Amino acid sequence: LLLFFTVPNCATPRWERWYMVSFVTSTLWIAFFSYIMVWMVTVIGYTMGIPDVIMGITFLAAGTSVPDCLASLIVARQ
Template identity: 75%
Template sequence: ARGDKAKWVLTWPLIFLLCTTIPNCSKPRWERFFMLTFVMATLWIAVFSYLMVWLVTIIGYTLGIPDVIMGITFLAAGTSVPDCMASLIVTRQGLGDMAVSNTIGSNVFDILVGLGVPWGLQTMVINYGSTVKINSRGLVYSVVLLLGSVALTVLGIHLNKWRLDRKLGVYVLVLYAIFLCFSIMIEFNVFTFVNLPMCREDD
């Protein structure tokens, strides 16, 4: 089909780059290089993550959207797509417990390791004794909203008799929409002053 051809043309350079730099350890001749496969895949994930954050930052600055809002919307959605697909696959296999554990565990990992490792490197290796400054003073409110969302999600699953169905799916989507609305209003200083206005270049 024409759409498949266009997709192949667009993705061919990236596929070629990845295939030439990451050994396919599923083949017998490359089995002993599995650690190299892991390292190279991790490096490419780091490169793509850096590019994604950079692009999201540029887009947010151009549109006048604070970094925090870009982080909890576009960046969060982009990084959560693999977790969503993994949960979808295991749910279709009848492993609902694994799907819930995956979503909660991945977020705990992102918070504790995803923040702890870069902050630790910055303050102990790159610039020993330095501190990492958080610009947004609305972080406390965001954390409260996050914990409340988790509690309401668990409560919803409990009230639904620990079954994952369409009704529960709509419920958690509504919770996410409410979380986004309140987080965006907080960062735009709707309720109280928590975030400094973005700096703009002079014309």
């Protein structure tokens, strides 16, 4: 809901000229969510006593495998 109000929809003729604002705000949101995700993984790792390197490798592996898994599921259902 917050993204809906802060990122202009450039697909509509009214907001076509605002494409750069849309790009910048989208980039800022990606940076914000990435920071929050890394912070949360670090806190979880410290809480569970798992080193940062292991947590990073685990989430990196999951982050690269989940899209492939979802694509395979979509193709299998078709």
